[in-house]
Amino acid sequence: MRDTPATPYELIGGEEKVRELVDRFYDHMDELDEVKTIRKLHAKSLRVSREKLFLFLSGWLGGPDLYAQKYGHPMLRRRHLPFSIGKEERDQWMHCMTRAMEDMELDPALRNHLEQAFLKTADHMRNRPEKDDDGGLRIFTGPAPKG
Numbered sequence: 445m446r447d448t449p450a451t452p453y454e455l456i457g458g459e460e461k462v463r464e465l466v467d468r469f470y471d472h473m474d475e476l477d478e479v480k481t482i483r484k485l486h487a488k489s490l491r492v493s494r495e496k497l498f499l500f501l502s503g504w505l506g507g508p509d510l511y512a513q514k515y516g517h518p519m520l521r522r523r524h525l526p527f528s529i530g531k532e533e534r535d536q537w538m539h540c541m542t543r544a545m546e547d548m549e550l551d552p553a554l555r556n557h558l559e560q561a562f563l564k565t566a567d568h569m570r571n572r573p574e575k576d577d578d579g580g581l582r583i584f585t586g587p588a589p590k591g
């Protein structure tokens with residue numbers, strides 16, 4: 445028995461399974477009609493995207509920090525600034541990832557945990573102000589708070 449808990453990387457099943465998750469994710473992005481908006485943001489070939497997301501997730505999930513070793517600090521939000529990302533794009537990204545996780549038949553507790561973590565990260569990538577954002581562009585925000 446070891447005293448450190450298993451990482452999500454280990455729980456998924458290591459390198460081979462993380463690659464499988466990434467491949468399924470981009471296969472969905474390539475094939476599903478309802479995620480066309482984000483597919484169009486990517487290059488025609490998804491080969492580089494697949495490799496980079498695999499390298500990133502390896503470290504993000506608690507395995508070898510392959511992305512940082514190759515490219516330095518991910519600065520993920522900054523690297524997404526060239527692309528217009530709002531709720532629609534976030535939700536399409538999550539749709540592909542949720543489908544990919546379903547395909548993998550992950551343990552429900554692990555899947556739930558990862559879904560929350562992916563959603564938090566995807567939401568953080570949003571860089572397009574939207575009308576109904578809290579503190580966003582609304583000029584009428586409803587009754588003034590009391591006190």
Ligand code: HEM
Nearest residue numbers: 482485486493496497500523527529533534537565566569
């Ligand atoms: C919220 C919706 C998102 C959209 C629309 C989006 C879109 C994109 C696009 C168009 C690229 C450039 C093409 C490429 O190099 O693959 C990219 C790169 C990347 N994305 Fe996302 N992404 C989103 C969320 C995320 C999330 C949640 C993660 C991680 C959990 C992530 C990880 C990455 C990584 C690692 C790269 C490569 C960065 C680089 O080295 O240039 N993305 N993304």
